[in-house]
Amino acid sequence: xxxxxxxxxxxxxxxxxxxxxxxxxxxxxxxxxxxxxxxxxxxxxxxxxxxxxxxxxxxxxxxxxxxxxxxxxxxxxxxxxxxxxxxxxxxxxxxxxxxxxxxxxxxxxxxxxxxxxxxxxxxxxxxxxxxxxxxxxxxxxxxxxxxxxxxxxxxxxxxxxxxxxxxxxxxxxxxxxxxxxxxxxxxxxxxxxxxxxxxxxxxxxxxxxxxxxxxxxxxxxxxxxxxxxxxxxxxxxxxxxxxxxxxxxxxxxxxxxxxxxxxxxxxxxxxxxxxxxxxxxxxxxxxxxxxxxxxxxxxxxxxxxxxxxxxxxxxxxxxxxxxxxxxxxxxxxxxxxxxxxxxxxxxxxxxxxxxxxxxxxxxxxxxxxxxxxxxxxxxxxxxxxxxxxxxxxxxxxxxxxxxxxxxxxxxxxxxxxxxxxxxxxxxxxxxxxxxxxxxxxxxxxxxxxxxxxxxxxxxxxxxxxxxxxxxxxxxxxxxxxxxxxxxxxxxxxxxxxxxxxxxxxxxxxxxxxxxxxxxxxxxxxxxxxxxxxxxxxxxxxxxxxxxxxxxxxxxxxxxxxxxxxxxxxxxxxxxxxxxxxx
Numbered sequence: 001x002x003x004x005x006x007x008x009x010x011x012x013x014x015x016x017x018x019x020x021x022x023x024x025x026x027x028x029x030x031x032x033x034x035x036x037x038x039x040x041x042x043x044x045x046x047x048x049x050x051x052x053x054x055x056x057x058x059x060x061x062x063x064x065x066x067x068x069x070x071x072x073x074x075x076x077x078x079x080x081x082x083x084x085x086x087x088x089x090x091x092x093x094x095x096x097x098x099x100x101x102x103x104x105x106x107x108x109x110x111x112x113x114x115x116x117x118x119x120x121x122x123x124x125x126x127x128x129x130x131x132x133x134x135x136x137x138x139x140x141x142x143x144x145x146x147x148x149x150x151x152x153x154x155x156x157x158x159x160x161x162x163x164x165x166x167x168x169x170x171x172x173x174x175x176x177x178x179x180x181x182x183x184x185x186x187x188x189x190x191x192x193x194x195x196x197x198x199x200x201x202x203x204x205x206x207x208x209x210x211x212x213x214x215x216x217x218x219x220x221x222x223x224x225x226x227x228x229x230x231x232x233x234x235x236x237x238x239x240x241x242x243x244x245x246x247x248x249x250x251x252x253x254x255x256x257x258x259x260x261x262x263x264x265x266x267x268x269x270x271x272x273x274x275x276x277x278x279x280x281x282x283x284x285x286x287x288x289x290x291x292x293x294x295x296x297x298x299x300x301x302x303x304x305x306x307x308x309x310x311x312x313x314x315x316x317x318x319x320x321x322x323x324x325x326x327x328x329x330x331x332x333x334x335x336x337x338x339x340x341x342x343x344x345x346x347x348x349x350x351x352x353x354x355x356x357x358x359x360x361x362x363x364x365x366x367x368x369x370x371x372x373x374x375x376x377x378x379x380x381x382x383x384x385x386x387x388x389x390x391x392x393x394x395x396x397x398x399x400x401x402x403x404x405x406x407x408x409x410x411x412x413x414x415x416x417x418x419x420x421x422x423x424x425x426x427x428x429x430x431x432x433x434x435x436x437x438x439x440x441x442x443x444x445x446x447x448x449x450x451x452x453x454x455x456x457x458x459x460x461x462x463x464x465x466x467x468x469x470x471x472x473x474x475x476x477x478x479x480x481x482x483x484x485x486x487x488x489x490x491x492x493x494x495x496x497x498x499x500x501x502x503x504x505x506x507x508x509x510x511x512x513x514x515x516x517x518x519x520x521x522x523x524x525x526x527x528x529x530x531x532x533x534x535x536x537x538x539x540x541x542x543x544x545x546x547x548x549x550x551x552x553x554x555x556x557x558x559x560x561x562x563x564x565x566x567x568x569x570x571x572x573x574x575x576x577x578x579x580x581x582x
Contacts, residue, residue, distance in 0.1 A: 052081040056088065059095075068098040086116045090125065102132050120146050124156055136163055152183060161193060170197045188217045192224050199227060204235050220251050229261065238269050254285050256295040263299055275303075289319035294326050301329055306337040328356040331363060340367050352387040362397055374401050390421045392428060399431055403438070411435045426452050430462055442469070463487035464497045471504040480504045495524030499531045506538055514538045529561035536569065545576045 059074035075092040082088060089112045096105035109126040116122055123142050130139035143160040146153055157176055164173035174197055180190040195210030208231055214224040225248050232241035245262040248255055259282050266275035279296060286292045297312030313330035316323060331346035344367050347360040354360075361384040368377035381398040388394060395418030402411035415432045419425065433448035446469065452462040467483035470476040484500045491497055502517030518535040525531055532555035539548035552573060556566045 052078040068095050071095045072099055084115060086112045090122055102129060105129055120150055131163065136167055139163055165197060170201060173197060186217050188214050188221060195227060199231055204231055207231055238265050241265055256292050260295050260299055267303055289315045291320060298329055301333050306333050309333040324354055324356050328360060335363060335367060340371060343367060358388060358391055365397055374405055377401055392418055392422060392425050396427055396431055408435050408439050424455055426456050426459055458490050460487040460490040464500050468500040471500060471507050474507050477504060477508050495521045499534060503534055511538055511541050527558055529555045529558040533566060540573055545573050549573045
């Protein structure tokens with residue numbers, strides 16, 4: 001007996017016997033392109049086909065056992081004996097997908113469709129492979145060809161709609177969904193997709209209509225309930241959103257996401273008691289250490305209830321020591337609660353292969369900096385970079401530590417080291433410009449900021465940096481104004497950029513415009529000494545000396561104020577008030 005057969009269980013041998021008896025029927029699955037047999041070839045050809053059947057049978061057993069690697073071997077052997085069998089080609093293509101060999105599967109699926117162009121099932125499988133390989137246009141083309149031959153093919157039209165939505169081709173997607181709904185008015189997924197598209201397009205009334213229609217078909221359809229609640233939140237109807245989440249919890253009492261969003265809405269609408277009551281309900285619904293209570297720990301953290309967050313997350317970490325997310329946020333809660341040593345120990349437990357490793361190390365560096373151990377933080381970050389050399393954030397944080405120590409040359413070197421891995425990273429380039437400014441290398445600083453703008457014309461901070469530098473020096477004022485106005489387009493609510501606009505107006509002698517902008521900037525950043533000083537300068541130029549004195553004194557009281565310069569200005573404006581100066 002064949003060695004392979006000896007390994008098979010009784011049921012498998014029975015399967016082979018049955019398969020052998022049904023060879024004639026199976027030939028329909030193995031249509032070969034080969035011509036009719038000559039009389040002398042009959043036995044030889046029959047043996048080859050029989051061998052293909054046998055290998056196919058072994059492959060089926062392997063597939064039933066989810067042993068796809070073995071199935072691949074048997075199917076390839078079968079194809080040696082019946083190389084143009086569309087059925088075998090299709091089967092092997094499916095197995096190759098299971099084995100992660102999608103490119104190889106694509107070639108076989110293409111060949112299958114070429115051999116049997118009218119086989120819509122094969123064409124649909126080919127479209128699925130195109131989708132997996134992100135060859136979306138080719139997938140769409142296949143689905144359209146299927147629908148041309150079979151307009152009522154629901155699955156193909158749904159797949160097509162999904163792809164169009166993914167590619168943000170909303171109008172044709174809506175057309176396909178309309179056809180689905182016309183063919184099957186109760187097709188809930190079509191109504192739901194229609195709602196999702198309109199929600200994305202901010203067509204809220206149409207989105208609401210579609211979601212309600214889906215819920216009319218099935219009132220428990222969870223995706224529609226969640227998106228309806230989201231719609232209410234987006235349209236400033238928090239009470240209706242709250243009611244929708246409460247409906248979800250009536251049907252799905254342990255849905256932690258609904259609980260989490262309901263709690264957030266209660267806090268947002270000032271209903272803290274109801275938020276806390278809902279959190280207590282979460283506690284009752286799940287035992288301590290239940291993985292679902294992790295969400296409760298995160299909710300506590302988000303709303304500043306640090307002791308409660310620590311208790312919940314510590315319980316999760318104890319029960320689920322491999323839960324990286326719970327451990328990371330436990331460290332975050334400990335840090336925010338001021339328990340820096342314990343937080344540091346928690347963050348130190350992450351290995352370099354963890355997705356939380358970089359964030360944990362950055363927290364550790366920040367903790368060391370807070371503990372006034374910058375040298376230890378620098379050493380730790382340098383060691384971390386040896387594991388993750390291509391992570392930009394590490395270079396930026398390390399450079400900032402050097403800046404704190406006023407080691408600007410070291411900061412410049414580390415930024416250049418980062419740029420060796422990503423020479424177009426605007427974060428690194430912008431920071432390098434600032435360091436050059438601190439080194440009094442002003443021309444190089446401006447050149448660096450111009451590089452940033454060339455790479456990203458919408459980089460508001462770089463635009464503002466150049467504009468403010470020119471304004472402060474009183475040079476290139478028209479260019480400064482242009483740059484700052486562009487910066488405001490991208491950061492319209494930045495008090496610092498509005499201050500720059502006021503300052504360039506001041507340098508141009510347009511004091512009324514300067515006053516208007518600087519008063520806006522003060523409202524946004526009331527505690528900035530430089531903005532206050534600028535406002536005082538405008539009042540001084542307008543000869544409103546009393547107001548100027550008031551603003552200068554306020555600026556002097558603020559942290560990081562330039563005391564020497566402000567003392568001179570206060571003395572000067574005081575002399576004007578006394579009438580000793582014209």
